[in-house]
Amino acid sequence: MSGLVFDSIEKKFGDFTAVHETSLTIPNGKFVCLLGPSGCGKTTLLRMIAGLEDPTHGRILLEGNDVTRIPTHQRDFGMVFQNLALFPHLTVGENIAYPLRIRGGSKADCFKAVKRLLELVQLPDMADRPVAKLSGGQRQRVAIARALALEPKLFLLDEPLSALDAKLRESMQIELKQLQQKLGITTIVVTHDQREAMTMADLVVVMSQGKVHQVAPPVEIYRKPKDAFVADFIGMTNLITGRVNGADQIAVAGGVLLADDVPASGDVTISVRPENIRLAKDDGANSAGILTGTVSYIRDLGASIEFYLDVSGQQITAITTPSDRPDVTAGDRVSVSFPREACVVLGDA
Amino acid sequence: MKLKPQKFADYATIAFPAGMLTVFFVIPFGIMIAVSFFQRVQGAFYEPAFVFENYARFLTGFFGGILGFSIGLAALVAVVSVVLAFPFTYILTRMSRQAQVVWLVFLLSVLSLSEVLIGFGWSTLLSRTAGITNLLVSLGIMDKPMSLSPGFGAVMTGMVYQTFPYTVLVLYPALSRLDPSLVEAARTLGSGPVRSFANVVVPALRNSIVSTLIMVFVFALGCYLLPQLLGKPSHWTLSVLITDQAIYQSNMPFAAAMAVFLVLVSLSLVAISLLYGKKEHAA
Numbered sequence: 001m002s003g004l005v006f007d008s009i010e011k012k013f014g015d016f017t018a019v020h021e022t023s024l025t026i027p028n029g030k031f032v033c034l035l036g037p038s039g040c041g042k043t044t045l046l047r048m049i050a051g052l053e054d055p056t057h058g059r060i061l062l063e064g065n066d067v068t069r070i071p072t073h074q075r076d077f078g079m080v081f082q083n084l085a086l087f088p089h090l091t092v093g094e095n096i097a098y099p100l101r102i103r104g105g106s107k108a109d110c111f112k113a114v115k116r117l118l119e120l121v122q123l124p125d126m127a128d129r130p131v132a133k134l135s136g137g138q139r140q141r142v143a144i145a146r147a148l149a150l151e152p153k154l155f156l157l158d159e160p161l162s163a164l165d166a167k168l169r170e171s172m173q174i175e176l177k178q179l180q181q182k183l184g185i186t187t188i189v190v191t192h193d194q195r196e197a198m199t200m201a202d203l204v205v206v207m208s209q210g211k212v213h214q215v216a217p218p219v220e221i222y223r224k225p226k227d228a229f230v231a232d233f234i235g236m237t238n239l240i241t242g243r244v245n246g247a248d249q250i251a252v253a254g255g256v257l258l259a260d261d262v263p264a265s266g267d268v269t270i271s272v273r274p275e276n277i278r279l280a281k282d283d284g285a286n287s288a289g290i291l292t293g294t295v296s297y298i299r300d301l302g303a304s305i306e307f308y309l310d311v312s313g314q315q316i317t318a319i320t321t322p323s324d325r326p327d328v329t330a331g332d333r334v335s336v337s338f339p340r341e342a343c344v345v346l347g348d349a
Numbered sequence: 350m351k352l353k354p355q356k357f358a359d360y361a362t363i364a365f366p367a368g369m370l371t372v373f374f375v376i377p378f379g380i381m382i383a384v385s386f387f388q389r390v391q392g393a394f395y396e397p398a399f400v401f402e403n404y405a406r407f408l409t410g411f412f413g414g415i416l417g418f419s420i421g422l423a424a425l426v427a428v429v430s431v432v433l434a435f436p437f438t439y440i441l442t443r444m445s446r447q448a449q450v451v452w453l454v455f456l457l458s459v460l461s462l463s464e465v466l467i468g469f470g471w472s473t474l475l476s477r478t479a480g481i482t483n484l485l486v487s488l489g490i491m492d493k494p495m496s497l498s499p500g501f502g503a504v505m506t507g508m509v510y511q512t513f514p515y516t517v518l519v520l521y522p523a524l525s526r527l528d529p530s531l532v533e534a535a536r537t538l539g540s541g542p543v544r545s546f547a548n549v550v551v552p553a554l555r556n557s558i559v560s561t562l563i564m565v566f567v568f569a570l571g572c573y574l575l576p577q578l579l580g581k582p583s584h585w586t587l588s589v590l591i592t593d594q595a596i597y598q599s600n601m602p603f604a605a606a607m608a609v610f611l612v613l614v615s616l617s618l619v620a621i622s623l624l625y626g627k628k629e630h631a632a
Contacts, residue, residue, distance in 0.1 A: 050533075050537055051536075052533050052536070052537075071536075071541075072533075072536040072537055073536045073537070073538075073539050073540055073541050073542075073545075074539075075537075076539065077537060078537065079533075079534070079537040081530045081533065081534055082530075083528065083530055085528065085530040085531050085533065085534035086534075087531065087534075087535075087549060087552075087553065088553055089552040089553050089555065090552075098535070098538055098540075099538035099539050099540075102538065102539045102540050102544065103539060146538070147537075147538075149538075150538070150539065156537075
């Protein structure tokens with residue numbers, strides 16, 4: 001089995017279960033984001049990979065070898081901490097050379113490695129600076145260089161960009177992704193920011209309350225969320241409840257919607273992204289996949305326009321671009337069409 | 350930003366402590382400085398004068414020996430206390446809240462013991478008839494009980510026992526503020542627990558360690574009962590000599606001169622430790 005494998009991993013702190021029994025495979029060379037709200041167990045999962053927490057039961061395998069009980073300092077995984085944890089008593093160069101010095105690297109080798117790593121993170125000629133004199137973004141890069149100094153088998157990052165301002169964070173996300181592609185190293189990032197996950201990840205692991213909800217590439221997570229939590233957590237969505245009414249039909253308040261992969265019977269929840277909903281002036285025509293409603297409010301954000309609709313008592317949000325803007329105003333009756341491929345039937349959370 | 354006092358009334362809050370300090374510290378210390386320049390009268394007490402002969406006696410070999418021993422002893426006590434207390438406090442700050450409270454209460458209760466109790470307690474524990482050597486004999490480690498007091502080891506034991514809780518309490522805030530992820534980072538970088546303690550925790554708290562060493566040194570420098578209770582006359586410190594001169598030899602001016610000297614040494618060391626403490630905050 002190649003890659004990193006969680007085999008029925010569980011972590012309890014006293015009576016509290018931080019991570020419920022989880023089995024998961026992370027293929028080699030992928031950029032993986034553990035995404036979820038705070039307290040969902042994503043950091044605990046990452047700390048178990050690093051060996052900073054012992055799983056209550058279950059195994060962690062890397063390339064088929066059980067690493068569950070190997071002490072942290074023998075795992076050779078690079079890790080970037082949320083607060084970066086740079087050693088305040090050492091200079092930039094000494095921080096980066098620390099893991100090499102521990103292993104008895106010679107002065108010349110350390111010097112060469114520091115130079116190479118600083119160039120990699122685009123901070124050349126900074127080796128002699130004390131870390132206290134660095135800006136937030138520079139500290140970030142030093143922490144990354146230090147974690148990569150050992151050419152680790154796994155690169156772990158715990159909310160690495162949370163301390164940076166929004167603009168710097170965006171550019172660091174792209175830079176981090178390019179760095180990972182260049183090195184081809186399996187990278188696991190913990191984040192609560194879905195934009196960050198969408199930007200960087202090959203594979204997103206969505207978690208909440210200690211459980212893994214969905215593991216998929218970012219676009220699939222967005223287009224085909226597996227359950228209501230994922231649909232709601234990733235981007236904006238409309239959740240509509242209804243009852244199965246035939247092979248591809250679901251009866252909802254005010255009409256019938258069409259969808260694929262409809263179960264045989266029972267109550268279901270459908271997720272429809274706001275940008276997939278089409279609006280037109282109500283022309284009285286009525287068919288499956290089209291409901292009628294009233295515009296309650298229009299929010300024009302310039303780049304996009306949000307329509308807040310009341311469809312048979314249910315609040316629905318639709319988003320259009322300015323060029324697609326339908327000719328409607330607040331209070332108008334509109335026909336709201338839900339394309340078949342935009343209606344995703346959700347499973348139980 | 351600091352608010353500067355605007356009116357005279359703003360100083361009222363510190364009037365009482367300032368008054369107490371003046372009456373009970375500044376004035377007596379001033380008198381002591383004055384006395385240190387007075388002339389001793391053989392067979393009587395002393396008379397006002399302005400002579401340097403009391404300070405000149407510092408240059409004698411006897412005084413120099415005692416001063417050297419006092420400083421050496423205080424330095425050794427400080428080093429031993431910090432070497433023992435630092436790892437202890439590090440482990441303490443990683444314990445559960447409850448365990449920490451129990452330990453701190455225990456240490457505070459040790460701190461509340463008077464020097465006299467500690468001195469007599471250890472002189473019993475280190476005696477031949479009732480001491481811990483009897484325990485070692487019954488365990489088969491020693492052949493026959495022996496007396497460990499008075500002696501240099503006994504003085505050291507007593508003084509370290511007295512300064513240890515103090516050292517822990519001084520180190521505790523710095524160590525509990527230490528970011529645990531520093532050690533975790535060292536571990537992910539390939540450093541074992543002992544190594545990461547030695548080359549991350551200790552150097553990261555270098556300034557706290559230095560200022561604690563100085564504080565304990567000053568504390569130990571003033572110790573005067575334990576060397577008498579647990580040591581031979583050769584282990585007596587400058588504080589013992591001051592008492593001896595002041596009370597038994599009735600040489601107040603010389604005792605005062607030595608006391609002034611000791612206070613100046615202590616004050617300058619405290620000033621150095623404050624400077625060190627400031628630097629670490631700035632970093």
